[in-house]
Amino acid sequence: MGYxxxxxxxxxxxxxxxxxxxxxxVDLYEVSLAEIVDAYLxxxxxxxxxxxxxxxxxxxxxxxxxxxxxxxxxxxxGTVDLDDELALWEERDLLLSRLVECKTFKDAARxxxxxxxxxxxxxxxxxxxxxxxLGLVPDLLEGVDASxxxxxxxxxxxxxxxxxxxxxxxxxVRITVADAVxxxxxxxxxxxxxxxxxxxSSLVERLEVVVRFLAVLELxxxxxxxxxxxxxxxxxxISWIGSTQFDGDLELVDAYDG
Amino acid sequence: MExxxxxxxxxxxxVTEHPADPAxxxxxxxxxxxEVARLVGELRxxxxxxxxxxxIVEVAGGYRFQSHPDLAPYLERYVLEGQTARLSSxxxxxLAIVAYKQPISRAQVAAIRxxxxxxxxxxxxxxxxxxxxxxxxxxxxxxxxxxxPRFLEALGLSSVDxxxxxxxxxxxxxxVEQLEAGLRxxxxxxxxxxxxxxxxxxxxxxxxxxxxxxxxxxxxx
Amino acid sequence: MExxxxxxxxxxxxVTEHPADPAxxxxxxxxxxxEVARLVGELRxxxxxxxxxxxIVEVAGGYRFQSHPDLAPYLERYVLEGQTARLSSxxxxxLAIVAYKQPISRAQVAAIRxxxxxxxxxxxxxxxxxxxxxxxxxxxxxxxxxxxPRFLEALGLSSVDxxxxxxxxxxxxxxVEQLEAGLRxxxxxxxxxxxxxxxxxxxxxxxxxxxxxxxxxxxxx
Numbered sequence: 056m057g058y059x060x061x062x063x064x065x066x067x068x069x070x071x072x073x074x075x076x077x078x079x080x081v082d083l084y085e086v087s088l089a090e091i092v093d094a095y096l097x098x099x100x101x102x103x104x105x106x107x108x109x110x111x112x113x114x115x116x117x118x119x120x121x122x123x124x125x126x127x128x129x130x131x132x133g134t135v136d137l138d139d140e141l142a143l144w145e146e147r148d149l150l151l152s153r154l155v156e157c158k159t160f161k162d163a164a165r166x167x168x169x170x171x172x173x174x175x176x177x178x179x180x181x182x183x184x185x186x187x188x189l190g191l192v193p194d195l196l197e198g199v200d201a202s203x204x205x206x207x208x209x210x211x212x213x214x215x216x217x218x219x220x221x222x223x224x225x226x227x228v229r230i231t232v233a234d235a236v237x238x239x240x241x242x243x244x245x246x247x248x249x250x251x252x253x254x255x256s257s258l259v260e261r262l263e264v265v266v267r268f269l270a271v272l273e274l275x276x277x278x279x280x281x282x283x284x285x286x287x288x289x290x291x292x293i294s295w296i297g298s299t300q301f302d303g304d305l306e307l308v309d310a311y312d313g
Numbered sequence: 314m315e316x317x318x319x320x321x322x323x324x325x326x327x328v329t330e331h332p333a334d335p336a337x338x339x340x341x342x343x344x345x346x347x348e349v350a351r352l353v354g355e356l357r358x359x360x361x362x363x364x365x366x367x368x369i370v371e372v373a374g375g376y377r378f379q380s381h382p383d384l385a386p387y388l389e390r391y392v393l394e395g396q397t398a399r400l401s402s403x404x405x406x407x408l409a410i411v412a413y414k415q416p417i418s419r420a421q422v423a424a425i426r427x428x429x430x431x432x433x434x435x436x437x438x439x440x441x442x443x444x445x446x447x448x449x450x451x452x453x454x455x456x457x458x459x460x461x462p463r464f465l466e467a468l469g470l471s472s473v474d475x476x477x478x479x480x481x482x483x484x485x486x487x488x489v490e491q492l493e494a495g496l497r498x499x500x501x502x503x504x505x506x507x508x509x510x511x512x513x514x515x516x517x518x519x520x521x522x523x524x525x526x527x528x529x530x531x532x533x534x
Numbered sequence: 535m536e537x538x539x540x541x542x543x544x545x546x547x548x549v550t551e552h553p554a555d556p557a558x559x560x561x562x563x564x565x566x567x568x569e570v571a572r573l574v575g576e577l578r579x580x581x582x583x584x585x586x587x588x589x590i591v592e593v594a595g596g597y598r599f600q601s602h603p604d605l606a607p608y609l610e611r612y613v614l615e616g617q618t619a620r621l622s623s624x625x626x627x628x629l630a631i632v633a634y635k636q637p638i639s640r641a642q643v644a645a646i647r648x649x650x651x652x653x654x655x656x657x658x659x660x661x662x663x664x665x666x667x668x669x670x671x672x673x674x675x676x677x678x679x680x681x682x683p684r685f686l687e688a689l690g691l692s693s694v695d696x697x698x699x700x701x702x703x704x705x706x707x708x709x710v711e712q713l714e715a716g717l718r719x720x721x722x723x724x725x726x727x728x729x730x731x732x733x734x735x736x737x738x739x740x741x742x743x744x745x746x747x748x749x750x751x752x753x754x755x
Contacts, residue, residue, distance in 0.1 A: 178549040180549055181551060183551070183660040184613065188609055188610065189661075191610060191614060192613055192661065194688055195620060195621040195663075196621060196663070196685075196688035197688075199626065200689065201689050201697055201698050202698055204633060204697065204698075205630070205697065205698040207623070207627045207630040208627070208630035208631060208633070210627060211627040211628075211631055212631070212646060
């Protein structure tokens with residue numbers, strides 16, 4: 056399935072998803088994240104400067120896609136817990152309703168923009184009293200003295216409360232990939248060979264599993280572990296092939312927890 | 314005397330700084346509010362028949378004079394100062410959410426947009442399009458925002474009730490189905506039971522009429 | 535095209551806040567100054583024939599719309615019944631900023647207040663408390679505002695220097711330095727200093743020039 060990212064359309068947190076699903080009609084799970092990232096980077100280069108909002112929204116989209124894709128990549132032998140399955144559909148429904156809501160407001164915004172453009176063609180009269188009536192106007196400063204003016208000035212110039220960034224809508228990241236790499240680097244040399252299932256058996260949160268999976272990939276990238284999977288959907292086995300002492304560079308671990 | 318009231322309305326609209334409340338015009342000219350509306354209607358018709366360079370419009374709940382839209386090119390050259398920069402699409406989307414969901418907190422807007430909206434909200438507040446209208450009773454007492462008369466003026470609307478109904482923008486069943494199909498794509502690969510499809514939202518026949526035709530609308534193919 | 539120029543003149547006069555210079559009207563509508571005068575004459579005759587409630591007058595070397603003199607009773611009622619008789623707190627704050635920071639542009643006032651101030655500034659100007667006092671040399675040459683004799687009169691002050699000093703609350707860096715130096719000097723001589731230099735008021739004519747305008751100048755459309 057042909058897939059092209061026309062990056063100037065990254066215009067909202069769900070735009071990419073909307074495009075993927077509506078225009079390109081691709082299977083979300085066949086989307087190559089690498090291609091998206093490449094297109095994104097070349098767009099950044101073209102813009103020659105970082106646009107924070109653009110980047111933030113991109114990262115959010117990418118994170119959403121990673122989360123969805125990871126679910127597919129997680130070990131699955133067909134005996135999925137019914138509760139998990141329901142939770143997955145619930146999440147998907149939630150995502151769907153957000154996509155619909157997002158699209159609704161996008162279209163509404165477009166119409167409001169049109170209204171505003173039309174209204175902008177006319178310029179309002181603000182009039183104001185003619186001099187001959189000014190004498191009739193009650194003095195607005197009646198009863199105001201100079202000290203009140205001073206108070207008003209101090210009130211107006213008082214430092215405003217610093218706006219805080221609201222992160223409540225983001226996932227709370229409990230563990231970083233770097234932490235997980237360090238944990239695995241401690242555990243694997245002692246255990247020798249473990250299945251991913253065993254590695255993650257103690258974990259409760261899906262996000263923690265995802266983080267640990269990324270950590271395994273990171274160790275693989277650094278040539279410290281070997282990964283084998285005997286059959287599709289079968290267990291993934293991880294073997295430590297590095298020296299007994301972890302000599303990988305934690306500094307090289309990308310910060311996924313942005 | 315009808316003619317006198319009509320002329321008085323013209324005269325008062327000449328000096329008002331903000332859109333003039335019909336009730337005030339009625340009080341000053343000693344006719345009913347309905348009569349004010351009728352007289353303004355007559356004035357509008359006369360200006361149009363005479364091909365005048367100005368019009369009377371009803372915005373933000375009042376009447377005001379403004380230049381005829383087709384003379385915008387002359388006014389653009391004249392009114393250099395105080396022109397408002399156009400809103401970004403992020404700004405417009407945020408404004409649309411506040412307009413339709415007001416009163417609404419920053420966190421609620423962020424939840425819909427899926428990103429932090431602090432900067433955009435601050436810009437909209439500085440431009441005077443939205444304002445703090447109260448506080449939510451819940452924990453933390455978040456500030457609630459709503460649109461301002463200035464927003465109505467900017468869009469040429471008399472009240473928020475004149476906004477096109479939000480229901481007309483809800484994507485049609487076809488679009489929702491496509492969205493869902495995209496999310497469900499893995500179901501085809503995995504040996505999972507096909508779940509019953511989402512009930513589609515009411516297919517609104519007006520939905521497509523109401524929507525302006527954007528250059529790259531992803532929804533319609 | 536004659537009709538177009540005439541309509542454009544009507545539109546510009548409808549929007550202008552100050553009497554419009556015939557030369558500027560001529561330039562904008564691309565006709566001669568004589569032609570502008572002739573067209574304005576036609577408009578006046580039409581308004582009179584139609585018994586409109588407004589007229590075009592020539593004041594201060596320019597044209598503007600105003601209410602028809604024979605409707606004065608309605609305008610007087612409007613002034614007495616339809617106007618707010620007290621300055622809002624937003625109005626007072628804006629006036630205070632202009633008073634202490636003059637000369638200052640609209641954008642600079644808006645930057646301090648954090649919201650659009652066009653409407654408030656217009657009211658203050660029309661009520662004769664502030665006036666245009668010049669133009670900033672920078673890009674766009676924004677208009678600079680200052681307070682008027684009427685303002686001083688209303689507050690019972692003989693000059694802006696009589697405004698209560700702000701500095702006891704916000705000493706400038708130079709004042710603090712002086713104070714410190716004084717303390718140190720005194721400490722060297724005797725251990726009980728009593729430095730109470732009256733800090734000078736903050737308004738500093740250079741401060742305004744130095745400040746840059748906010749990135750997007752809020753304003754009317």
